Amino acid sequence: MTAPTRLSVDEPSSAPHASRTTPASRYHDPAFLDAELGQVFRRAWMAACPEYRVREPGRHFLFEELGESIVITRDEQGKIRAVHNSCRHRGTRLVCKAGRTPHLKCAYHGWVYSHDGRLREVPEGGGFESLDRSKLDLVPVRAETFAGQVWINLDPQAPPLAATLGGIDREVAHYRLEEMEPIQQAVWELPVNWKAVLDNATEYYHAPIVHKQTIDAHVGATRPELVTYGDHTRQTLPIAPYEWRRWVDLRTSRGGPYTDKQLECIHKYLIFPNTLLNVLPYHLTVFQTFPIDAERCRFHYVFFKRRGARGLEWLRAYATWAASRYILREDVVILHLFQQGVRSGRTPEHVFHQYESAILHHERALTRWIEGRV
Template sequence: MPDDTPARPPLDPAPYVWTGPPLGQATSLDARFYTDPAVFDAEMTQIHRKGWLFAGREEMVATPGSYRALDTVGGPVLLVRDHDGTLRAFANICRHRNSIMATGCGPADRLTCPYHGWTYRLDGRLTGVPGMQGIPGFRREPHGLFPVRMELWQGAIFLTFDEGAPDLTTWLGNYPDLAGSHRMADMVCTWEIEIETRCNWKLLLENAMETYHTGIVHEKTVGAQTSVSFPTQGEWLAIQVISTRSIATLGDAAPPFPPLPTLDAQARQGTYFTLIHPTTQFALAQDCAWWLAVRPLAVDRSVLWVGGMFPRAALDLPDFATRAAPYYARWEAVAREDVDILERQQIGLSSVYAEPGPLSWRDDMVLAMNTWVQARLAGR
């Protein structure tokens, strides 16, 4: 049989991967991309509601008969684990008058709207409609919860609000070639925080994909880093911060968890920082993984969601909590250092003098992200 699988580029890292205008001519984006509500509205329509976004991990709704509510760029969403174990995603709104059905997380036998008591099965079917007897033409069947398109990769839940979006496998392209040996399917989320930020969503992700700033902004924490970049196929980007030990904890002491035994030769060389367009970063260290997921709220406001994962086997260690604590401290400290500097950058972008500045070769992923955003806004 002929193999019609498209040829994949090798994952050979390079000092930088350059696309678009040549070094010396490439600049940062015009400030209006970070300050103009019209650009933000266009990004919502052309990018955020058309791409795949990370919505959490399967183990967050592990128990049959449970749910978890989350806010997204497409509005409130419910992740629901049905009694038979099926995972589903629904718009978290009642079909009566669009009130939010549930908040937080927990067990659920049925889903009952707290406003007028309309009740749904965990498969979304409307069952209980108090007071609707005798309404001419009313039927329950067409008024189930709206399903949201959902796909899973290695335990990660992704959603899209666009029925025409390519499937997640196509979106991820050769991402599994880079990230596969970390076996994220065998990991469990043990920690998460949300940080409200006063900056544009792109600033958070541009920052997360370059090591130019780390020796300065993170002088007292992770310090200076060097990275290589990877050519990729699919809607994602990657760099690797070179360090033969995990950089997920601070200081000189050996990392509290051993390296993952499954890592391939490249993965053993450092920590991958990967951006799955438009707003999901997975960082993959030798002993753990974490994410930065950004939810744009307005042109100058975003929520940064940070979560950490360890291999399932590590959770069985009697001193797991003690070992994991330095990772949580590092993830939060570094995230807050970044947010502080990015809120300053957001203020600077409001200056009447703000203009695009020349990019360094260490800004290669900033340029790649900016190029991707501009192409999407242009409908490509």
């Protein structure tokens, strides 16, 4: 397990210019995306859906990204499962949308599976010359839970999720993120490389320009701080230091105990490769991007408040949601321009400011995974 490493983004960097750059082709080259898909997305843990989508036994959710179709279920024993959405008779897709069913039944010839993926019924089974039913369960996918999300891994040999988190799971446990429930869940297709959305959400350099009327006007003098946990990062961003802030915090921060920093700063955990958890005691936002091709992605957005929020806590969660939607619009506008310019190929190399160090960390982790050094 990797111990967290603190990098103050205020410290002047002694690194030579050349080590703080990345080739622009990583944002538009299909060959680089192929490497990312094969070496990273096929091997890393990724959030697949909020856990509330499979709250009761029999409920299932459909994860359809990366060319995969995966059914996430909670079985009769209450255990989270994930299976490939393909019938073991002749491969037909079993599930077409999220829902709740007593079992998973193929619409073609009626083979029936329980929610743990086990084959239960084969109509007119005597008609098969030989059929070893024990080998015809649905093909399983690794699935675990953390931070109120179901995480999957396409690599059967991958280490357990907790062993890859570098201690982030222990750090966020106080927030009790499994208590969060959604205000809004949306998926948008964006004409930008999948990394650009996450880069933008974890760098502070653009804030005084893109968000000069919103974030930057309210963060005060404290600068953000970057902490690394192996391949993952945490960007700590101070928010709205108004006079009666502590009074509001005391009334809106269930869970805990929280440190002063957890109360005063939004903590942005980028779980490598593609899941960003924005955490405060009264809200959680999950950002995820999945590549469609080298220059398009699907952006999964879920904004949560704590279950049972009332009064001031409810108001603060909804006000934060409204503000974050406005800020997100500012980001999406600039991201369109980013990708249009990157595509031109006229800036072959990106050079990073100290406040963009989280991007550099992510880029270096990507390189290690692609070169097979992980």
